Amino acid sequence: MALLERTRAASPAPAEGVLERPLQALDLEEVWDKIVATVLWIETAAGTDHYLRQIDVPGVDTKFIEQHLCALAHLPTRCRHRRGRRERDHLSDTV
Numbered sequence: 001m002a003l004l005e006r007t008r009a010a011s012p013a014p015a016e017g018v019l020e021r022p023l024q025a026l027d028l029e030e031v032w033d034k035i036v037a038t039v040l041w042i043e044t045a046a047g048t049d050h051y052l053r054q055i056d057v058p059g060v061d062t063k064f065i066e067q068h069l070c071a072l073a074h075l076p077t078r079c080r081h082r083r084g085r086r087e088r089d090h091l092s093d094t095v
Contacts, residue, residue, distance in 0.1 A: 003018065003025055003026065003029055003032055004018050004019070004025075006032075006033065006036075007025075007032070007036055010033075010036045010037070010040065011036065011039075011040055011043075013043075013075075014036050014039050014040075014075045017074055017075040020074075021074065024070075024071060024074075025071075028068065028071055031064075031068065034057060034058075034059055034060050034064065035068055035071050035072060035075070036075075037057045037058075037060070038055065038057050038060050038064075038065065038068075038072060039072060039075045041055055041056065041057050042072075052065060
């Protein structure tokens with residue numbers, strides 16, 4: 001399954017990021033599913049008392065997040081614009 005199709009199947013919002021930065025997504029294809037899963041975890045944890053170090057995505061830890069911070073910082077912004085101010089502010093503090 002193509003990268004864009006896999007991303008759309010997981011969530012439409014990160015798929016918009018693939019369309020905006022396709023070369024970045026292709027460069028990260030090996031770990032792309034983990035990046036999308038991380039973005040979705042951040043979206044789910046928004047507004048809760050979770051810390052990024054508590055991430056519950058297989059194969060993802062704080063080192064992974066640091067290594068892929070640019071991609072992670074870009075994709076949640078695609079999701080954030082759909083959220084309220086409170087959640088958006090929390091995500092900004094998180095990533």
